[in-house]
Amino acid sequence: MAAREFTLIEELRRMQRIGRADVCLGMGDDAALLDPAGRKLAVSMDTLVAGRHFFADADPADLGWKALAVNLSDLAAMGAEAAWCLLSLALPAGQRDWEAWLAAFMTGWQALAQMQQVALVGGDTVATDGPLTLSVTALGLWSGDAVMARAGALAGDGIWVTGSLGDAAAALDAAFAERGMGGMTADWTREERHFLEQRRLRPTPRLVFGRQAAALGVRVAIDCSDGFLADLGHILEASGMAARITLEALPVSAAVRRVAGRDPQLWSRWPLSGGDDYELILGVAPALEEELQTRANALGLALTRVGEVVAPGRDLPAGSVQLSWQDSIIPLPAQRGHEHVF
Ligand code: ADP
Ligand code: MG
Numbered sequence: 001m002a003a004r005e006f007t008l009i010e011e012l013r014r015m016q017r018i019g020r021a022d023v024c025l026g027m028g029d030d031a032a033l034l035d036p037a038g039r040k041l042a043v044s045m046d047t048l049v050a051g052r053h054f055f056a057d058a059d060p061a062d063l064g065w066k067a068l069a070v071n072l073s074d075l076a077a078m079g080a081e082a083a084w085c086l087l088s089l090a091l092p093a094g095q096r097d098w099e100a101w102l103a104a105f106m107t108g109w110q111a112l113a114q115m116q117q118v119a120l121v122g123g124d125t126v127a128t129d130g131p132l133t134l135s136v137t138a139l140g141l142w143s144g145d146a147v148m149a150r151a152g153a154l155a156g157d158g159i160w161v162t163g164s165l166g167d168a169a170a171a172l173d174a175a176f177a178e179r180g181m182g183g184m185t186a187d188w189t190r191e192e193r194h195f196l197e198q199r200r201l202r203p204t205p206r207l208v209f210g211r212q213a214a215a216l217g218v219r220v221a222i223d224c225s226d227g228f229l230a231d232l233g234h235i236l237e238a239s240g241m242a243a244r245i246t247l248e249a250l251p252v253s254a255a256v257r258r259v260a261g262r263d264p265q266l267w268s269r270w271p272l273s274g275g276d277d278y279e280l281i282l283g284v285a286p287a288l289e290e291e292l293q294t295r296a297n298a299l300g301l302a303l304t305r306v307g308e309v310v311a312p313g314r315d316l317p318a319g320s321v322q323l324s325w326q327d328s329i330i331p332l333p334a335q336r337g338h339e340h341v342f
Helices: 005-015 060-077 098-116 167-178 190-201 207-216 228-239 254-260 264-272 286-299
Strands: 023-025 040-049 081-092 119-128 133-142 158-162 220-224 242-246 279-284 303-310 321-325 328-330
Touching (some): 005 098, 005 119, 040 060, 060 133, 060 207, 158 286, 207 286, 264 321, 286 303
Parallel strands (some): 242 321
Antiparallel strands (some): 242 303
């Protein structure tokens, strides 16, 4: 059962089937040789650790998808087009049949890589005494003239969100509850529970829309991974601005809408503060809002205005959010989102 490094690497090479003309030399040598053809690079890295970012018994196919998805989501937030990836695998020695695990991992990875035509061009494979750890470096191409950053939001910009928020957090609550690890039970139907779990395990990076937004002239975006409030906070801090947000305007799925109902606590817990959505939050100048909405419609992607950027003041310092629920101002939840503590 003990798998060997070079057998695993061979398996990776066999299963990575994306051919790209800009890969001069892919996996298998001391370094990959790539040709961005004079275009500019966007580079990002994310790490997933068993027990922290996923349950140790998670389906490897879901992990393959998610390890790639969370990285592509970062490229989407920059308006970049995904092109190449590096994958580092630290596999706990002797813990399971890593050859079988890797084959399953690559089916999930490949499903998304195929959709986005991202080639796996290298990485590293090591045995560890620690937890299963997956690191991905994603490389993409960006236009070179339109930077879509966290800083630069202006008073009067609309705050817009793609897709729906809070599905993954609701699913995580249910998963924790099922495992007796806290969380929160709710009366989800089987179909709702399945839908939420898919949103948690197989997030959709909004690459096409991110590129269109950047091309249109949107200059402020972030991907929502740590919770809407936390990630919006990053935009506001970087921009030296504040925001007004209407809690019930946050886009939610039919499942979350049914169960959260008119309970502002649940709206705060899932769409407002819950993590792992991998939707985009954008700061959009008023002149661009209509056209951006048209583009989202054409993609069949929900795009929702949830509030606006305001100049900071005595009551609303830079970085802060004024939250309202049905026309009354309400306090922000104490737990704002995820941050690692060391
Ligand atoms: P080196 O000794 O030069 O670091 P390795 O033996 O670690 O090379 O890896 C051999 C080749 O396999 C390299 O091209 C490397 O990029 C690739 N590789 C190793 N692990 C992975 C992985 N997890 N994913 C993709 N490529 C990998
Ligand atoms: Mg190596």
